[in-house]
Amino acid sequence: MSEGVQETFIAHLVELRDRLIRAVGAVILVFVCLMPWAGDVYDLLAQPMMHALPEGTNMIATGVVTPFFVPVKVTLMVAFVLALPVVLYQAWAFIAPGLYAHEKRMAVPLVAGSTFLFLLGMAFCYFFVFNMVFKFIGEFAPKSITPAPDIEQYLSFVMTMFLAFGLTFEVPIAVILLSKFGVVSREKLKEARPYVIVGAFVIAAVVTPPDVISQFMLAVPMWILFEVGLLLAKYVGGRESDDDEEARSDVTTT
Template sequence: MSSQPQSSLFDHLLELRNRLLHSVLGVLVVFCCLVYFAQDIYQYLAQPLLATMPEGAQMIATDVASPFFAPFKLTMVLSFFLAMPYILFQIWSFIAPGLYQNEKKLIAPLMFGSTFLFYAGISFAYFVVFPLAFSFFTSVAPEGVTIATDISSYLDFVLKLFFAFGATFEIPVAIVLLCWTGVTEPASLRAKRPYVIVGAFVISMLLTPPDVISQTLLAVPMLLLFELGIMVAALYHKKDPEADPEDIG
């Protein structure tokens, strides 16, 4: 009898290890498929900057290994992003057996909805924010200054913005979880809307470059997603399902 809990814990740890290994393997498979195109992928990422640079200007590599490591690093990060649905499936397969039925109805769409929102944030940054921000940066360069961005510095810059926009696009998911767990309520969040507006611009100021364009382009979607999160949370909050031990499975 005393060995049963230990055996159960070992089984859970073994299952967790297998899920982690499957997730890592999924990322490696995607990486192996993309690594041949690493240079092309970086070229595509650099297009928003190259399109706004003055004629004759180009990107440079100040480190000997940068031409190799920058595309390699980008491909690894991209592989993780593309493998995210498979990683979430592994997470779901691990936690689903211990959830109640009403929890499954909420967690499953939130997990996959969060993936969609993260991709949407990255796409918004690449297709909307980058062209406007880089155009602004190149237009305000002092006369006589040659623009020649280092490829590693550029990669770190855009990855930071990708994560910033991807994370902030998860606001609806965070709001739904907070309301569903009883930490707050939609009505309470609506009452705090003026503070949220100020907080959105403060956060965007900290996460984006020091220009009003990128800051505004992050703050405005944050506010819209905040409103979306309140509307979705209100639907779940009205139902307020009670967990029933018989519903587990």
């Protein structure tokens, strides 16, 4: 490796370190500010489950330190979500030097759009999916059983669902980027529609509870958002893919 290449590589590593420090610092700052209300944050997160439980029933904590660590984990998750614009901006700022000028102008719309869609996915999960899933589970459970969910297992379930729905709602951004940067043409994405639909239901079956309602509520929005991404990609435009360039050169030669 030549000296110039080595210096460039080290410079990229230093910049990556600085971007990571800023992103992590933003999350820690929000986390510290929210810590005095960690218990209230967890109570808010637990509302969908509490509404589904029989009256007078509470969740339980089976570990000695669980009542402390679970609210802390929830608060850290909320801090990450609130600091997401800063995290996404730092990621974009790191890769921006390798992009064209008109692509750099996409930074603000992409960061804002990604943050909004991720939060929208979490809100959809919190206000609609949780209520329907917990109600379904409560009605399906035998009457001789009094449910008393463990708060740590509930947190694990909630974080998995939030991540699944948050990433699902990022599908339009992924489709736009694939088309814009010429990774896959819009026409090929349209041809892949049947595979996307099947893949959406497969992913939903893996990451959601084993009930049809939650699977449909993840798979159907994923499919709809894919279609939205295709529609937006039509107006955003993009680089020509290699196949398009070859086709154009063949026509020119002919």
